[in-house]
Amino acid sequence: MYLGSQLFTDSEYEQRLVRVRELMDRQGLSAIIVTDPANIFYLIGYNAWSFYTPQMLFVPIDGDMVFFAREMDAHGAHRTTWLPDEQIVGYPESYVHRPHLHPFDWVAWALRQRFLIAPASKGSVGLEMDSHFFSPKAYRALYNAIPEWKLVDNFELVNWVRSVKSDAEIQLMRQAGMVCSEAMRAAIDTIDVGVRQCDAAAAISQAQITGTDEFGGDYPAIVPMMPTGAAADTPHLTWHQGTFAEEAVVIELTGAHKRYHCPLARTVSLGKPSKDLDYVANATAEGLNNVLDVIRPGVATRELASTWNWTLAKYGLEKPSRLGYSIGIGYPPDWGERTISIRTEDESVLETNMTFHIVCGMWMDDYGFELSESVRVSPTGVETFTSFPRELIRK
Amino acid sequence: MYLGSQLFTDSEYEQRLVRVRELMDRQGLSAIIVTDPANIFYLIGYNAWSFYTPQMLFVPIDGDMVFFAREMDAHGAHRTTWLPDEQIVGYPESYVHRPHLHPFDWVAWALRQRFLIAPASKGSVGLEMDSHFFSPKAYRALYNAIPEWKLVDNFELVNWVRSVKSDAEIQLMRQAGMVCSEAMRAAIDTIDVGVRQCDAAAAISQAQITGTDEFGGDYPAIVPMMPTGAAADTPHLTWHQGTFAEEAVVIELTGAHKRYHCPLARTVSLGKPSKDLDYVANATAEGLNNVLDVIRPGVATRELASTWNWTLAKYGLEKPSRLGYSIGIGYPPDWGERTISIRTEDESVLETNMTFHIVCGMWMDDYGFELSESVRVSPTGVETFTSFPRELIRK
Numbered sequence: 012m013y014l015g016s017q018l019f020t021d022s023e024y025e026q027r028l029v030r031v032r033e034l035m036d037r038q039g040l041s042a043i044i045v046t047d048p049a050n051i052f053y054l055i056g057y058n059a060w061s062f063y064t065p066q067m068l069f070v071p072i073d074g075d076m077v078f079f080a081r082e083m084d085a086h087g088a089h090r091t092t093w094l095p096d097e098q099i100v101g102y103p104e105s106y107v108h109r110p111h112l113h114p115f116d117w118v119a120w121a122l123r124q125r126f127l128i129a130p131a132s133k134g135s136v137g138l139e140m141d142s143h144f145f146s147p148k149a150y151r152a153l154y155n156a157i158p159e160w161k162l163v164d165n166f167e168l169v170n171w172v173r174s175v176k177s178d179a180e181i182q183l184m185r186q187a188g189m190v191c192s193e194a195m196r197a198a199i200d201t202i203d204v205g206v207r208q209c210d211a212a213a214a215i216s217q218a219q220i221t222g223t224d225e226f227g228g229d230y231p232a233i234v235p236m237m238p239t240g241a242a243a244d245t246p247h248l249t250w251h252q253g254t255f256a257e258e259a260v261v262i263e264l265t266g267a268h269k270r271y272h273c274p275l276a277r278t279v280s281l282g283k284p285s286k287d288l289d290y291v292a293n294a295t296a297e298g299l300n301n302v303l304d305v306i307r308p309g310v311a312t313r314e315l316a317s318t319w320n321w322t323l324a325k326y327g328l329e330k331p332s333r334l335g336y337s338i339g340i341g342y343p344p345d346w347g348e349r350t351i352s353i354r355t356e357d358e359s360v361l362e363t364n365m366t367f368h369i370v371c372g373m374w375m376d377d378y379g380f381e382l383s384e385s386v387r388v389s390p391t392g393v394e395t396f397t398s399f400p401r402e403l404i405r406k
Numbered sequence: 407m408y409l410g411s412q413l414f415t416d417s418e419y420e421q422r423l424v425r426v427r428e429l430m431d432r433q434g435l436s437a438i439i440v441t442d443p444a445n446i447f448y449l450i451g452y453n454a455w456s457f458y459t460p461q462m463l464f465v466p467i468d469g470d471m472v473f474f475a476r477e478m479d480a481h482g483a484h485r486t487t488w489l490p491d492e493q494i495v496g497y498p499e500s501y502v503h504r505p506h507l508h509p510f511d512w513v514a515w516a517l518r519q520r521f522l523i524a525p526a527s528k529g530s531v532g533l534e535m536d537s538h539f540f541s542p543k544a545y546r547a548l549y550n551a552i553p554e555w556k557l558v559d560n561f562e563l564v565n566w567v568r569s570v571k572s573d574a575e576i577q578l579m580r581q582a583g584m585v586c587s588e589a590m591r592a593a594i595d596t597i598d599v600g601v602r603q604c605d606a607a608a609a610i611s612q613a614q615i616t617g618t619d620e621f622g623g624d625y626p627a628i629v630p631m632m633p634t635g636a637a638a639d640t641p642h643l644t645w646h647q648g649t650f651a652e653e654a655v656v657i658e659l660t661g662a663h664k665r666y667h668c669p670l671a672r673t674v675s676l677g678k679p680s681k682d683l684d685y686v687a688n689a690t691a692e693g694l695n696n697v698l699d700v701i702r703p704g705v706a707t708r709e710l711a712s713t714w715n716w717t718l719a720k721y722g723l724e725k726p727s728r729l730g731y732s733i734g735i736g737y738p739p740d741w742g743e744r745t746i747s748i749r750t751e752d753e754s755v756l757e758t759n760m761t762f763h764i765v766c767g768m769w770m771d772d773y774g775f776e777l778s779e780s781v782r783v784s785p786t787g788v789e790t791f792t793s794f795p796r797e798l799i800r801k
Contacts, residue, residue: 060644063628140543141544
């Protein structure tokens with residue numbers, strides 16, 4: 012029995028499955044094996060911190076989906092998914108963390124017992140070959156146990172379906188944006204000379220999870236990152252317990268609401284910024300503004316990258332890493348959807364209700380500057396999910 | 407140049423590598439590919455939230471280790487690892503999230519250019535086949551690019567070396583224990599009838615990350631979990647924004663300090679507990695106490711499981727899932743080491759400075775109870791890292 016309050020309508024979940032199956036058909040897939048927790052959440056609503064042991068959603072081209080998880084997690088899956096109980100199957104605890112067994116050995120047999128192997132053998136079976144929680148051992152378990160399946164990469168099939176949001180999803184992302192604003196305000200208020208980095212991170216985390224009175228915060232797919240001073244030449248350092256000095260602090264954080272994410276980055280200068288930092292900050296802000304001006308349905312993502320590159324070139328600067336990526340549902344370790352990247356090599360074209368984190372991270376030698384916006388492609392241009400000034404923040 | 411303050415002495419890092427290579431030799435491995443961020447941290451100290459894109463530490467049976475990461479992360483790796491710059495290599499940004507490329511295509515070529523392929527071809531090359539951040543696509547990239555390597559599972563080789571801690575590691579776990587106590591106190595103080603779940607989670611998170619004046623908190627490998635009321639029949643639900651009623655709340659959280667973890671679980675009853683809950687709570691507390699009494703070097707882990715099972719049987723109860731697991735360094739999504747599990751099938755024998763989370767989680771129908779301790783096997787018995795009463799907490 013489904014006990015939660017369903018996040019989306021039945022027809023929205025049906026539509027998602029229809030779009031997934033259309034793509035499956037075009038890719039010649041009789042079934043896909045979904046292991047990315049964000050994709051599982053998208054298709055059936057299941058949501059728990061259970062992805063550290065193997066789990067999978069079996070999606071045949073027609074017929075019922077079946078969700079497999081560890082017994083103790085399958086037991087409670089009905090609290091977050093609308094999938095009927097008979098389509099939720101728990102594998103025995105004795106398969107967890109054993110060197111000579113894998114849960115998917117058991118799952119393969121369970122699929123066979125349900126006579127689901129043969130129908131899926133007509134075409135290929137598409138796996139998420141680059142998903143974080145699908146290991147080579149899991150892959151080989153399927154390969155060995157189901158020799159009649161032709162296993163192929165489905166190339167982020169469900170992730171691609173997720174790239175265009177429904178209006179209901181956009182609404183959740185706006186709410187995540189409100190949570191994000193609270194978290195960024197907490198960051199800017201707290202970070203100061205003499206404050207321990209961990210205390211600033213604690214204040215941010217508190218704000219992220221409390222959220223607003225109306226919209227409680229969910230856990231972020233990535234913890235607050237704050238590369239500081241000279242260490243801001245690299246983006247993914249987390250905090251330590253040392254204190255801030257008169258230096259620049261890059262803050263990259265997210266708001267999350269019901270697993271939807273709205274990330275945001277700003278840079279705070281404690282004390283007078285260096286000339287170099289000021290110069291890069293101005294160039295970056297102009298670049299970001301120019302990129303936002305270009306966004307509208309029908310524009311190629313590579314045009315965004317070109318606009319950015321041209322603006323930066325004017326200042327004698329360049330940024331080798333991508334300018335942004337598609338966002339939406341997020342689970343650790345990443346809030347990106349791993350589909351569209353904003354860079355000159357990308358071949359995507361913007362559509363209404365695509366959503367991106369446009370992130371201008373300048374990782375210079377011994378300092379850094381970052382400025383970003385989470386945006387929706389609107390029918391006429393762009394909508395930003397938050398509204399902080401696009402500039403270096405001075406304290 | 408190494409800029410951080412090194413967490414362990416040179417000789418401790420050397421000893422770790424010696425122990426890893428002894429095991430490699432016995433397993434017939436000429437090299438291992440380390441992808442688990444906890445194992446990388448253990449061997450070279452590298453620490454950043456960069457594990458959502460592929461990274462690997464190449465460890466040959468002799469000669470220098472080489473660390474590969476995304477260019478922007480390699481650029482700043484010297485801030486947390488003592489590995490010399492020439493042993494840190496960045497792969498180009500153009501390999502990130504591309505359907506037809508994988509970073510390990512590039513890494514395989516980089517290994518070849520350094521003439522590191524041939525020496526590693528003498529024996530087998532051991533992979534972490536069940537590591538969270540090593541995907542089938544990464545595996546196949548290596549398989550295709552380096553046909554002369556005989557790729558085998560190294561069966562959590564480095565994780566097994568981690569299972570016995572040094573005194574310096576035990577010290578960090580005690581400090582994580584202090585952070586844990588603050589977080590559990592925040593949980594017990596905050597959780598109450600009418601309080602939003604997200605506000606309780608925010609208070610816990612704040613306490614986890616602030617830590618103590620002396621020992622700042624690090625991010626937890628798993629967010630606070632609080633299965634509540636009827637939903638406490640399953641362990642891995644996270645919070646929502648609804649409020650607590652008169653019901654039992656299971657709290658499972660951790661303290662983390664410099665990536666070392668000390669998890670802890672307690673159950674808070676808001677209002678009078680049901681007779682069933684009270685009964686299970688008493689049985690569980692007696693079971694846990696009996697297990698702790700048995701712990702000392704030389705005892706088989708399965709004896710712990712038997713002691714637990716016998717105590718529970720006396721009460722007409724049983725618990726199908728494992729009773730605990732080895733702990734230490736943790737990165738999302740798991741604070742367990744994925745080696746020793748405390749259950750009757752396990753074949754390990756306790757040694758001094760092994761550390762475990764002994765977790766008595768009773769997932770009944772429509773309610774649950776959990777009680778745990780993080781412990782060290784001491785030369786004469788057991789040391790617990792925290793000291794909360796082992797009982798149902800009534801508020």
